[in-house]
Amino acid sequence: MKTHPRTTPAALADAAGTRPDRLAIVDGDTRLTFAQLHTRVRDFAAALVARDIEPGARVAIWSPNTYHWEIAALGVHWAGGVVVPINTRYTGSEAAEIIERVNAAALVVAGEFLGTDRYAQFREAAPDLAVPTVVRVPVGGIDAPADGVLDWDDFLAAATDTSRTEADTRASAVGPDDISDILFTSGTTGKSKGVLSAHRQCIGVAQAWAECAELTVDDNYLIINPFFHSFGYKAGFVAALLAGSTVVPLAVFDVEKVMAMVSEESISVLPGAPTIYQGILDHPRRGNFDLSNLRIAVTGAAPVPVSLVERMQTELNFDAVLTAYGQTEAVVATMCRTDDDPVTVSTSSGRATADFEVRIGDKDEILLRGPNVMLGYLDDPEATAKTIDSDGWLHTGDVGTLDERGYLDITDRLKDMYISGGFNVYPAEIEATLLTMPGIHEVAVIGIPDERMGEVGQAFVVPLDGSSPTEDDVIAYSKEKLANFKRPRSVRFVDHLPRNPSGKVLKNVLREEKS
Template structure:
């Protein structure tokens, strides 16, 4: 297996040649040979702009062909990629760009009503922080940007690619920062490729697959289990910038999409939308999902209504893919576990508390410029402390029961919200739920459930509580229920419970 991203690009061009590599819905199409040539062109432009090996290039843009070409071109030129979350404000993006030391920035033009570059410039002026010398705005400046490499020989770009080493830092992905300031997770080329190849191998990705990548490219799932997984397997990348059910369903039908990973909410939205049934989704063969709570009812429904095999997996930015179910696992295993160790990881449960610990060659190199946080996350024996609570069965399959920070204590008993949420998923009419603990003068903490109903369905607080009483011990039953039109999510689809807690505290 190749151990640098530039080598993998060249190998894919040789192995898959004229097969489709990248399809921009409504736009261009590239074969693997054409992709290699275009990536080399991007690398030449970056060299022409004066970016040196080991330098850092930030990308602040939604999924699209130019994002993928820029990212691969940066690797080919020996640069380190710094993806920036498209949900960030100008102030948040400036913090990432500044702390990473990025010498260049590729940024989208006005998108979804937001001019990100204007917001970034305003933040930079307020903070007195200089912006990178190179700024390219997409899509308007793309051709001008590429032309800057016209005087750079192809051989110079190839020499840069050949000089990249397996242990060079390939990317710095910043954590979501839901519990504090985001941290930059550093991964080497060999690590990013190894986890991508492991994911692709277990999922059975192949050159005739058409992979709709809705997971953001700036996230480890979209970048590594998306772009790089396709690079290692020859599957076609079909990027979608914004999840929109009718458009997603239309793309599945028009492009004959076979692989559709995503968070649980993606599938519930797709299956519940009244227009989804008007599209032919029969090409789907594989859905991969994962979270602290993947209700068994959802897995059963996905198998039945989408007709696709369903696998669950577990990972985090610091490890990307740690465990994964295997094709052929029975429905209960897929529904109730996140699979067994993958990508060279060892998994064990720490005591006390039951924290999931990981160790292996593909755990992060560390946090950028933060040795104290790195030492706190990776102990002296090399175990990565994930902050998740879980258990292993006799076959090594992992079940994530919750986050350490989400657990609360009611009347002296530990309550794991994920267990309550799994019960709520069985209540007809529930599309999504989130449970948090709130202070209580008598019991210490009690549960509150936030419920999003399925379209056309209604529920009441007494109905929800009564349903839980029939399935959960008394201390686990939520004491209050709040019905919502939607819940706050981060880019990977996880509910931002800290926002719910803050809102409840303010109230």
């Protein structure tokens, strides 16, 4: 029986050795086999070595879904480093906070993307924060990198035979328990938390996801979920690497673009939020595209109506539609199986996978335990101890039930977190930001229903005496400080916030008062 690799360098070496000519990535005109991917990754790692980046160094990646992201991430691992993904929707100040907290030795950053020069934003937000090596990913219209920034091709050209040899030595030395990545998830204390994971965990959850989705070497996997998120990264290209599937990354979501790519690249695996499938089903030009190769859909993060599952299977011809549940601290903990019926898929998030145990604790909180629970939070043992108890159970903050088959149904959240456009949003982080705005005394944020985004933020603001900020003022300030999905869409001004005797804001009262 073949043993699975337990690090990404071992997984890449295995893929390049066993299926060298199979396509690993298709990104527009760029088509790389696993052997070619291996070569590019070695060059990236060797270039890091040539820049004196040591094993264990942290490298931030702030870029959209392109083949560069996968090469950079696997290259960092090959050089013995730690990947730190940054949300492409983050502002310069949000990105700078993460870069500073991890003491990043290098930054891989997009050129102009969606009309924004992210590196310029970062430099403006943190002019005194030095990152020794900055590599520009050529995804936009900027003609040349800024001073001190290396163009992608120029950076790769720095690889030498000597640095490749050193990189290969480091790759061989990477162990299952070595840190593979630090993924930041917004915290309920108002400050984001860095989730530490080991290579064995990155591989473990990816392997489990690939097995539940029944990924094969014949699959072409369109990855819409962003690579900076564990869904696009670990359940995305790492899962594909293990299964030998072809990754087709999508940098910017557009329904018609998705249908065109499904048709042109014979996409068989298409995970994403329920709104993606609804958009395809309702699109007036759906009949113009060949979607017949679709096989597996994996969704979650929002309720999935039975009718949608049935339409996906009958009108889009999916063999199976799966739902899953996880969080950054556990990645994927439960998942449906391909033989589950539409009602099970619609009303549950599947059963345990990736060697997780699942149980329901006090106040019906979902608890998880297993080898793939995070190692802990970066530089925050107190928060780690609050989240993982002495018996090893991860307290998710989500409320749910388990049926007699072990299938999990998520019914509520203990936390105030809401989901906007598929992204988790934590009001405490928004509140902490808005409290820095002149003229604001108190603020509380809740999620309210939105037809397009699922939920959006509504801020309740108590102005300082003598101040009179407007809704436009608050929203404009949030645009400067917060990523788009975090920004409140509406503001209500109140004389005071409702509180209980201990002083905690009663957000249930605010939800009843929402406009």
